Amino acid sequence: MMRRLFPFLCLLLLFAGKVQAADLLSSIVEVQARIPGDARTAESLGSARTGSGMVIAEGRAVLTVGYVILEADAVTLRTADGRQVPGEIMAYDHETGFGLVRPMRDLGVPALELGDSSQLKERDRVLIAGHGGSAAAQPALVTSRRTFAGYWEYLLENAIFTSPPYENFAGAALIDQGGRLVGVGSLIVGDAVPGLGVPGNMFIPVEALLPILEPLMETGRSPQPPRPWLGLQLDEERGRLFVRRVSPDSPADLAGLKRDDLVLGIGGTPTATLADFYRALWRAGEPGSIATIQVLDGLTARPVEVRTGNRYRYLKLNRTY
Numbered sequence: 001m002m003r004r005l006f007p008f009l010c011l012l013l014l015f016a017g018k019v020q021a022a023d024l025l026s027s028i029v030e031v032q033a034r035i036p037g038d039a040r041t042a043e044s045l046g047s048a049r050t051g052s053g054m055v056i057a058e059g060r061a062v063l064t065v066g067y068v069i070l071e072a073d074a075v076t077l078r079t080a081d082g083r084q085v086p087g088e089i090m091a092y093d094h095e096t097g098f099g100l101v102r103p104m105r106d107l108g109v110p111a112l113e114l115g116d117s118s119q120l121k122e123r124d125r126v127l128i129a130g131h132g133g134s135a136a137a138q139p140a141l142v143t144s145r146r147t148f149a150g151y152w153e154y155l156l157e158n159a160i161f162t163s164p165p166y167e168n169f170a171g172a173a174l175i176d177q178g179g180r181l182v183g184v185g186s187l188i189v190g191d192a193v194p195g196l197g198v199p200g201n202m203f204i205p206v207e208a209l210l211p212i213l214e215p216l217m218e219t220g221r222s223p224q225p226p227r228p229w230l231g232l233q234l235d236e237e238r239g240r241l242f243v244r245r246v247s248p249d250s251p252a253d254l255a256g257l258k259r260d261d262l263v264l265g266i267g268g269t270p271t272a273t274l275a276d277f278y279r280a281l282w283r284a285g286e287p288g289s290i291a292t293i294q295v296l297d298g299l300t301a302r303p304v305e306v307r308t309g310n311r312y313r314y315l316k317l318n319r320t321y
Helices: 002-016 021-026 213-219 251-255 274-282
Strands: 027-032 048-056 062-064 074-077 084-092 099-103 127-130 138-152 154-163 172-175 179-194 199-205 232-237 240-246 261-265 288-296 298-309
Touching: 027 062, 048 074, 048 179, 062 179, 074 099, 084 213, 099 213, 127 199, 138 179, 138 199, 138 274, 154 179, 232 274, 251 298
Parallel strands: none
Antiparallel strands: 027 048, 027 074, 048 062, 062 099, 074 084, 084 099, 127 138, 127 172, 138 154, 154 199, 172 179, 179 199, 232 240, 240 261, 261 288, 288 298
């Protein structure tokens, strides 16, 4: 591993100047989260979650992917040399997918500088690193920048895709050639190159974090208003949207939508992709507004009126943020 990694680290140091590779990788810590059994996401995401996180903001926060800490009641941060520090959930932002943890004591490691992910383009060389020092670092290439739509009512307009795949992707750091953090690991995917079936990873770009970082640290919330939420998980197959799962007691569940329903559109807008569906839903109004979902019933479309909700009120979030 080190033989394969060494040329990239040398290149990294060449671009970074004074940045030391060991210091840079020590800024990545392990995030361990404990989730109560009655949490909304305990069944789907597990009650014990582990990922990586990056020390930022002069050591005042650890940035990770939000699902690692979602609905947690206890978080522990572990440095590469094995020291453990309790953490407190600072913020969760579903719209971007970021989560922030406040270390309760000084972690004793340098903070990573945030880079300009908007300048990252296809074929740029990057470093992917999780907690664990150089043994957990891997060079990669950016394979595309494009919209990503997730079945959990999630849309990221300028996601970063890389290859080859990195296994411990949850909260992993995407580092540019200047030693700056440009993305946070979210998923492993099979289409890092569109249409070619190339496996890789999807990263959330830090450009999505910069406008909301200070409000997240101060209040635990983005200043953007919450989007209307259905509690509907959809699969996109050959230009059709099928209901994969309906969250219990969610607006979609209360309206009678069910698994395997074929969704044709929302309001007067036909929707063939997840991205189209989400954009139409979010144009429908604020949480509490009525969204009319067109569902195929036999050979005809049947309208289902759903009073949208607020996801943040549905989740059992830490009361401190």
